[in-house]
Amino acid sequence: MVRLGNWIEPFPEGIYVKPADAWVDPSQPKDRALVTHGHADHARGGHKAVWATPETLAIMDVRYGQQCANPVVYGETVQLGEVAVSFVPAGHVLGSAQIVLDYRGERVVVSGDYKSRPDPTCAPFVVVPCDIFITEATFGLPVFRHPDTGAEIDRLLHRLHHEEGRCVLVGAYALGKAQRVIAELRLRGHHDPIYYHGAMERLCTLYETLGVPLGELRPVAGAKKEELVGKIIICPPSALNDRWSRRLPDPVTAMASGWMRVRQRARQRNVELPLVISDHGDWDALTRTIREVAPKEVWITHGREDALMHWCMLHQVKARELHLVGREEEEDD
Ligand SMILES: [Zn+2]
Numbered sequence: 001m002v003r004l005g006n007w008i009e010p011f012p013e014g015i016y017v018k019p020a021d022a023w024v025d026p027s028q029p030k031d032r033a034l035v036t037h038g039h040a041d042h043a044r045g046g047h048k049a050v051w052a053t054p055e056t057l058a059i060m061d062v063r064y065g066q067q068c069a070n071p072v073v074y075g076e077t078v079q080l081g082e083v084a085v086s087f088v089p090a091g092h093v094l095g096s097a098q099i100v101l102d103y104r105g106e107r108v109v110v111s112g113d114y115k116s117r118p119d120p121t122c123a124p125f126v127v128v129p130c131d132i133f134i135t136e137a138t139f140g141l142p143v144f145r146h147p148d149t150g151a152e153i154d155r156l157l158h159r160l161h162h163e164e165g166r167c168v169l170v171g172a173y174a175l176g177k178a179q180r181v182i183a184e185l186r187l188r189g190h191h192d193p194i195y196y197h198g199a200m201e202r203l204c205t206l207y208e209t210l211g212v213p214l215g216e217l218r219p220v221a222g223a224k225k226e227e228l229v230g231k232i233i234i235c236p237p238s239a240l241n242d243r244w245s246r247r248l249p250d251p252v253t254a255m256a257s258g259w260m261r262v263r264q265r266a267r268q269r270n271v272e273l274p275l276v277i278s279d280h281g282d283w284d285a286l287t288r289t290i291r292e293v294a295p296k297e298v299w300i301t302h303g304r305e306d307a308l309m310h311w312c313m314l315h316q317v318k319a320r321e322l323h324l325v326g327r328e329e330e331e332d333d
């Protein structure tokens with residue numbers, strides 16, 4: 001019997017789709033790349049041709065310059081060789097997609113990164129039944145259970161309103177997390193201007209251009225210290241403890257990340273107010289998604305593979321680790 005998915009070949013640098021002669025999220029420059037989303041561990045510059053959603057392509061243009069681009073909107077199907085390729089929302093960041101590959105009666109879904117929780121900045125995750133579901137496992141341990149996002153935002157607002165003469169400085173990755181925190185704050189009724197570090201500007205502007213309203217945003221540069229009292233300021237995690245933050249009025253240091261569930265990680269960054277807000281599914285979401293997708297096989301790309309492998313075994317789903325390299329956690333959680 002022919003092995004299921006024998007037309008898909010995982011390499012350390014990405015997933016090769018043989019009959020399409022194309023790579024999914026390759027970490028090295030390739031002739032034909034299918035890109036799930038704009039995070040740097042999935043989208044690299046230097047490919048000859050890129051297939052991705054228009055939003056992901058716009059993000060890649062901002063980061064790497066103009067791409068030789070083939071935009072594919074959600075739900076559209078393009079033919080690459082004998083493979084029908086379509087892009088379906090992954091709910092991870094703006095433009096993020098699961099890539100659905102159909103070839104000779106077999107369907108493989110490469111989910112990239114995904115989450116099933118509502119996110120005001122992107123289209124919700126769609127369950128696509130398939131033969132092989134290729135999943136990440138960033139938070140693939142039973143200890144990872146993300147709390148309710150609204151409750152985390154409320155903790156942030158509570159702190160802001162009860163600290164005399166201070167501001168709250170929130171570390172958040174520049175693509176996705178920063179815009180999501182801002183949009184979630186607006187949903188919870190916070191309509192004050194939100195200040196940002198210069199590194200956030202281009203992607204916040206791009207989100208607004210692509211139809212994600214973020215309310216009134218102002219750059220920290222140029223603002224007087226007194227103006228920042230009682231305000232929320234968003235910056236990249238790397239700026240939380242550097243010289244830049246010294247100009248701010250006695251900041252409460254916060255950080256929005258799924259990793260804030262781990263106390264040691266919060267301590268490493270001197271985070272006073274850890275906010276567990278993640279753009280990945282937690283353990284319950286990962287296992288629920290696998291049940292809903294109901295694939296014959298699960299292939300695991302990166303993260304904590306062991307526990308998820310074991311769970312699949314217990315639930316009679318064949319599972320396999322792919323050992324992709326270059327999938328960092330750094331900007332992407
Ligand atoms: Zn990732």
Ligand SMILES: [Zn+2]
Binds near residue numbers: 037039113332333
């Ligand atoms: Zn990502």
